[in-house]
Amino acid sequence: MTTQSIPDARPRARGSIASSSIETGTGAGGTAPRRRSAAWLGFTPFAAYVVIFLAIPAVIAVASGFFGADGGFTLANLKALTDPVIIKSFQGSLLVSAVSAVVGAVIGALVCFALLGTKAEGMLRTVIDSASSVLAQFGGVMLAFAFIATVGFQGIVTLYLKNTFGFDINADGALLYKIPGLILPYTYFSVPLMVLTFMPAMEGLKSTWGEAAATLGATRRQYWTRIAMPVLAPAFFGSVLLLFANCFSSFATAAALLSQGGIVPLSIKQQLTSETIVGVSNTAGVLALGMLVIMVVVMFFYSLLQRRAARWQR
Amino acid sequence: MSAVPLTSTAVEPTTVPSPSPRRGRTPRVGAEPSKAARLIILIAVGLVFLVPLGAMFEFTLRTSGKPGVYSFAHYASIFHTDPALGISYEPLFEGIRNSLLICLLTVAIILLILLPTMLLVELRYPRVRRVLEFVCILPITVPSIVLVVGFVPVYQRVAAVFGSQPWTLAFAVGIIVLPYAYRPIATNIAAFDLVTLTEAARSLGASWPVAIYRVILPNMRRGVISAVFLTVAVVLGEYTIAAFLSQNTFQTALLLISQTDSYVATIFALAALVFAFVILLIIGRFGAASPGSRRRRPRRVQP
Known part of the structure; x- marks a missing residue:
């Protein structure tokens, strides 16, 4: 038995074979060394696939920023990162992602709170889980259409506000076609992602803690501020980072709404369709590098926070 | 130690103005909302x-x-294109066909490459599990827009071998799908005793193929089906890679059609959202049918 280190393994026997007691198993792994070395070959397809379509593209993406037009190695391209347009697009990306992540996290956490105590396998949770998955991971172009139909020039909310209150949300140009306008759809897909990522942490709150606190005379407010919130804090901030990373790397929604640049993924698109900054080659690679650095930092802190949060989720 | 009185704030004095916890209804304890x-x-x-x-x-x-x-005129117009308008929805249907083909191939990649690798790791090399998990989760850290910068040159080679066919996108999309497919299968594997079952089958005389086909796979039905459905959903929603590799898929066609007929584009977008919702709902119900794995959805990264 070599694989008993699975953290949340719940050994469950299903089917008739398992019901007979198996104490005499000789161990499937205990075969001849010849077979063992041959079995390594089983990794070949996966390894080859991942190297060709994940490792190589990722390396090319980052490395291409370090090569000049003549094919030689250079650090000169990095000066694209000081270009005002590029700086502005990084600022735009960071701003939109940060605002959407924080707003999405707060609303999503509220939804998780509301879902506490409902049955995880119940219809309500299944519907919310499925809807969250769709909106968080599937949206892209389609969410752009949804928001055009909502707050675009002829959008239903636009018309309603105009006709009822005489207020035009698109008064200074179309809201949705400017960078801050992206916050709307980005928040829209951040909230469901928050529900998906934060719910396990929320469910990790043991009812015994609440009872213990109440027995010691704590009010519910004290329970929340002194027990639940400190316990949930790492998971919450971890989720904020994940939401941020998700917004930061998202492309499809923005591409469907905006034709010009303004956030980093759109700038990469502009660079790839050859609208280069003067004197700098392979700007797309430099931008990809910049994005990746931010993503790696964010995901590093995310995994730190997750590890901390996992302490309470046993 | 004497018993602590229930109503006093004996733990520590606080600035919180705390009304008595018993107001009318039975007091609630713990985190649950009213x-x-x-x-x-x-x-x-x-x-x-x-x-x-x-x-x-x-x-x-x-x-x-x-x-x-x-x-419902716009719905009708999908099937009876008005020739006077001169709008053809053919690119959209072609995009859908391409996307479905890519779906099929991506599912094949998951079932024929990822799944056997995961089984191999569980059965023979459990120490590699960490590495495999890391690799499968990695595509979340590397945004598709970054990968695309690298995909462009790689696909020049791919096109030299297979031609610039839409189905070749399946290789790239398969990478994007890895985290989504890995999670449910891994959760499923953790939920039953894979090694013991296999050992039992082997000691009862089953050959490896028989043990895998008749003992392991039936136990993994739920995880595999979740992985397949999620893969389908992700592939149908994929836009970035198709756009940059200039292939016509469902999402790129949607965007294209929206410039000539935004009504029909919106109809298809809404239908796709509903379709994805329904398949995920089926996974959800399917998972609820038997206990054991409540966290069947990939929670993005979980180190």
């Missing part, structure tokens, strides 16, 4: 989230140029 709070939050957030979807539906019923006139 029924009213739950209803208010869920209904409020639910309504806000339905607005854009409702707006999409309302939009598809509109008649251009005539506000307030609603009809």
